[in-house]
Amino acid sequence: MLKKPQKPIKRHKSKKGIANTWKPYNCKFEYACTECHGYGWIYDPNDPPSPVDGNRGRDRLTCQKCKGSGEGKLSDYNEQWKNSQEYHKEQVEKYKRDMILYKSILAKLTEEELDYIRRYV
Numbered sequence: 001m002l003k004k005p006q007k008p009i010k011r012h013k014s015k016k017g018i019a020n021t022w023k024p025y026n027c028k029f030e031y032a033c034t035e036c037h038g039y040g041w042i043y044d045p046n047d048p049p050s051p052v053d054g055n056r057g058r059d060r061l062t063c064q065k066c067k068g069s070g071e072g073k074l075s076d077y078n079e080q081w082k083n084s085q086e087y088h089k090e091q092v093e094k095y096k097r098d099m100i101l102y103k104s105i106l107a108k109l110t111e112e113e114l115d116y117i118r119r120y121v
C-alpha cells in the first residue's frame with residue numbers, strides 16, 4: 001500500500017532559524033553541525049553496521065563539514081530546512097502521481113478481483 005510522505009519535523013527552532021536536524025541535549029553549541037549533530041565525527045559509510053554488534057567497533061571519520069569541532073551555523077540550519085521542505089514537496093508530487101495510477105488500476109479490476117486483493121494482498 002502507498003504511504004503518504006511525512007512532513008519534515010521541526011526539531012530545532014530559534015528566533016532566527018528552524019531545522020529538522022537533531023542535537024544531543026548536552027550539546028554545548030547553540031547550533032550543532034547538521035552532518036555530525038555536534039559530535040565532530042561520523043561513522044565510516046564504507047564500514048556498514050554489523051547485524052550483531054550494530055555500530056559497536058565501526059570506523060569513525062572526522063566530520064568534514066565542521067572539521068571535527070561539532071559546531072554548526074545558523075545558515076546551515078536554514079538551508080537544511082529549505083532542502084527538506086523541497087524534498088517533501090517532491091515526495092508529495094510523486095505520491096499524487098502514484099495514487100492516480102493506483103486508482104486507475106483498481107478501476108479496471110472486477111469486483112471479484114478486488115475482493116481477492118483486499119483479502120490476500
Ligand SMILES: [Zn+2]
Pocket residue numbers: 033034035036037038039040041063064065066067068069070071
Ligand atoms: Zn560536523
